[in-house]
Amino acid sequence: MTGSVPKMLRIDNPFIGFSKEDAWRLHHSHDDVLVVTIQAEDYNMHRVLVDNGNSVDILYYPAFQHMGIDRERLVPTNAPLVGFGGTRVFPLGVVTLAVTIGDYPQQITKNVAFLVVDCSSAYNTIIGRPTLNSWKVVTSTYHLMIKFPTDYGVGELRGDQVAALECYVAMMEMDDHLQAMSIEERRAATEPVERLEDVSLDDSQPEQTTKIGTLADPTARQGLATFLKENRDVFTWSHKDMPGIDPSVLVHRLNVSPSFPPVRQKKRVFTQEKDRVVVEEVCKLQEVGFIREVYYPDWLVNVMMVKKSNEKLRMCVDFTNLNKACPTDSYPSRRSTSWWTLRPNTSC
Structure with a gap:
């Protein structure tokens, strides 16, 4: 005796909405980004950023390497990516992968053309407007989930709030690093407006110095140096010099x-x-x-x-x-x- 798979009723134009129950699993209040997990080819890809403001779909090169994709699948492209700061990044190429989202039977599988970019990121990939529009996705950053129509009802994909926080911490570290690099480049490209001289704040500890400009007249520089020495207690030279605020003044508690x-x-x-x-x-x-x-x-x-x-x-x-x-x-x-x-x- 052989069994048969029951036919499922197709649903045309299902209604998509969000309810209070969709947000019960989250920690509020939050302003976390929407980070999900998708199936790309034969891999469950975590740390996928859903970004309505991104005009392209991006796959970062470390994830591309980890998936073991043959580089021959990369299609060359000359279109650069331009960031908010005007920086240009040239992709290594375009790779098309079969991406599946949702749970059977409310799921969809479509080919997505990713721009492969070789730069640092806390995310493995970014899903932008081209794919979100093709999937007819409705996103809710408050509920940290997306919903989309399928032939058998509304499919959904929930975000991972813990992963979003981890990515936030990692991206903050990267932002600090990039900002420092940018400052160094500006300093190398411009000449200082004046020469600086070292001023010792404590004669008994000559390593504790600061710098002042030399364009002012000697009397003003001497007055400034005297003022800094009198207020050297506001400078910190190590973590031990930061005892914090006296509890009698201010106390933080949960x-x-x-x-x-x-x-x-x-x-x-x-x-x-x-x-x-x-x-x-x-x-x-x-x-x-x-x-x-x-x-x-x-x-x-x-x-x-x-x-x-x-x-x-x-x-x-x-x-x-x-x-x-x-x-x-x-x-x-x-x-x-x-x-x-x-x-x-x-x-x-």
């Missing part, structure tokens, strides 16, 4: 509702490389007095290791669940309530 009991997370196991970085970062924070060791904690949250653009690891703490335990803030801030980053020069 407004956690008493109805939420403390939670001790299960200890996370890291690789030897990540363990070494965690120990180094914790020791730095302990030495300067930014953190202290606590015995028998009522609550415990694991650190998260995020890889920066220079391949080094950065230690972060994911406090996303605090959004559930803290009453709504009238002035929400992602960096203060959802995703805290521990740096040697940051006091939490």
